[in-house]
Amino acid sequence: MEYEAIIGLEVHVQLLTRSKMFCGCDANYQDAPPNTHVCPVCLGLPGSLPVINKRAVEYTIMTGLALNCQIAPVTKWDRKNYHYPDLPKDYQISQYDLPLTFAGHLTIDVEGRPKRIGIRRVHLEEDTGRLYHVDGRALVDYNRSGVPLIEIVSEPDIRSPEEARLYLQKLRTIVRYLGVSSGDMEAGALRVDANVSVRPVGQETFGTQVEVKNMNSFRSVKLALEYEIERQIGVLRAGGTVVRETRGWVESEGRTVSQRSKEEAHDYRYFPEPDLPPLEIMPAWVDALRRALPELPDEKAARYQREYGLSAYDAGLIVADRLVAEWYEAAVALGAKAQPPISPKTVTNWLTGEVFRLMRERGQDIQALSLSPAALVEVLGLVANGTINNNVAKHVVRDVIESGKAPTQIVEERGLRQISDEAQLAQIVAQVLDQHPDEVQAYLNGREQVAKWLMGQVMRATRSKANPQVVMALLIQHLEARRSS
Numbered sequence: 001m002e003y004e005a006i007i008g009l010e011v012h013v014q015l016l017t018r019s020k021m022f023c024g025c026d027a028n029y030q031d032a033p034p035n036t037h038v039c040p041v042c043l044g045l046p047g048s049l050p051v052i053n054k055r056a057v058e059y060t061i062m063t064g065l066a067l068n069c070q071i072a073p074v075t076k077w078d079r080k081n082y083h084y085p086d087l088p089k090d091y092q093i094s095q096y097d098l099p100l101t102f103a104g105h106l107t108i109d110v111e112g113r114p115k116r117i118g119i120r121r122v123h124l125e126e127d128t129g130r131l132y133h134v135d136g137r138a139l140v141d142y143n144r145s146g147v148p149l150i151e152i153v154s155e156p157d158i159r160s161p162e163e164a165r166l167y168l169q170k171l172r173t174i175v176r177y178l179g180v181s182s183g184d185m186e187a188g189a190l191r192v193d194a195n196v197s198v199r200p201v202g203q204e205t206f207g208t209q210v211e212v213k214n215m216n217s218f219r220s221v222k223l224a225l226e227y228e229i230e231r232q233i234g235v236l237r238a239g240g241t242v243v244r245e246t247r248g249w250v251e252s253e254g255r256t257v258s259q260r261s262k263e264e265a266h267d268y269r270y271f272p273e274p275d276l277p278p279l280e281i282m283p284a285w286v287d288a289l290r291r292a293l294p295e296l297p298d299e300k301a302a303r304y305q306r307e308y309g310l311s312a313y314d315a316g317l318i319v320a321d322r323l324v325a326e327w328y329e330a331a332v333a334l335g336a337k338a339q340p341p342i343s344p345k346t347v348t349n350w351l352t353g354e355v356f357r358l359m360r361e362r363g364q365d366i367q368a369l370s371l372s373p374a375a376l377v378e379v380l381g382l383v384a385n386g387t388i389n390n391n392v393a394k395h396v397v398r399d400v401i402e403s404g405k406a407p408t409q410i411v412e413e414r415g416l417r418q419i420s421d422e423a424q425l426a427q428i429v430a431q432v433l434d435q436h437p438d439e440v441q442a443y444l445n446g447r448e449q450v451a452k453w454l455m456g457q458v459m460r461a462t463r464s465k466a467n468p469q470v471v472m473a474l475l476i477q478h479l480e481a482r483r484s485s
């Protein structure tokens, strides 16, 4: 029997507000000493009262709009009650039955086909503190307590670990475009829980759902889901039943382990937060936020295809990172003004080829790479006007990054100008042919691809500076001359 996986994701995203959700404490706690960003409100001291952070509400609405959600005309806050040392009030202020935004979707690209993943809701809540275990003791840091957090709940529309990865990547790209979150999973600004079940292909009803937690990177999400799907299929194939439970991913062991069963599941006893009023969301406010949204990745990709003639694939690569997209647009604009103009296609090829390779190689993003759009366009200008060839251009780009010098200066200092002088190149071609009589003979016997190899020898003799078109023309000319003699 064939099985399929049903996956729904719950993603918590920390918002980049200046202050916390319900108090004035600085929300930028990452590098602060423990328990220094705290006050009576986020420590849950008796008598303290919360005040709603307007910016956090706006960020949530913006996220909802970007995810094609509806915005609730009225929303409210609810207490989610449970006891844990990182939760000083013994309850978390969250949203239960009236989330701020709901019923949206985002589109992922699955092997070239768009697939819609439903978004059930995006609600706003507060983060908890953090526990640290040191020398057998548990220490608690409340700096994170009360930091605004949105929870984005997908419909169970995801069918594979790969689709889950695509969904998460798209989600991260969107919150980064909006500027509402760093989306940095390693820093805990984006956290993922998954609901996973399997069922025989063709069956309508869902199988028993297992919640998987503790996945701290995109890679661990993929590995945990792969493991859990296989585990559940194994249980069913062996004639067993999947138990409804929460399981934690143990990265070091590469498996999920049971954390608590349904019997131990929390009853949070939600009830409306008595210290905060419900919020009425005015349509004019939502409209203003909608107008202020930046161009989002899907719109940007469509525009690149339309305006610059990019393939969907290349456009997708470039818009995946907002900084890369901004860099690209700056380079295209400079290229259009250059003399002769540099086409968007040329900029695209260099960005997705050489520049991406250098980013991967050096483990740097586009900002850290210190190659400005102007510097690349300058290099491409040198290629376009025949000063250097494409091959040398790659070395120049590398040198710009390493030395910080201007491309033209590098070309002059290192004597990289292209050799186009026919007389000079003809001499080198004749030398190379004299040194390789066997290859010349092979060419004359009909193995024409040998010309390419000979071309490589000429380029080597000129330290790659020869004009390739001129060399090829000369080579053919000289080889054919040897045929008749």
Ligand SMILES: [Zn+2]
Pocket (backbone or CB within 6 Å): 020, 023, 024, 025, 037, 038, 039, 040, 041, 042, 043, 146
């Ligand atoms: Zn506080």
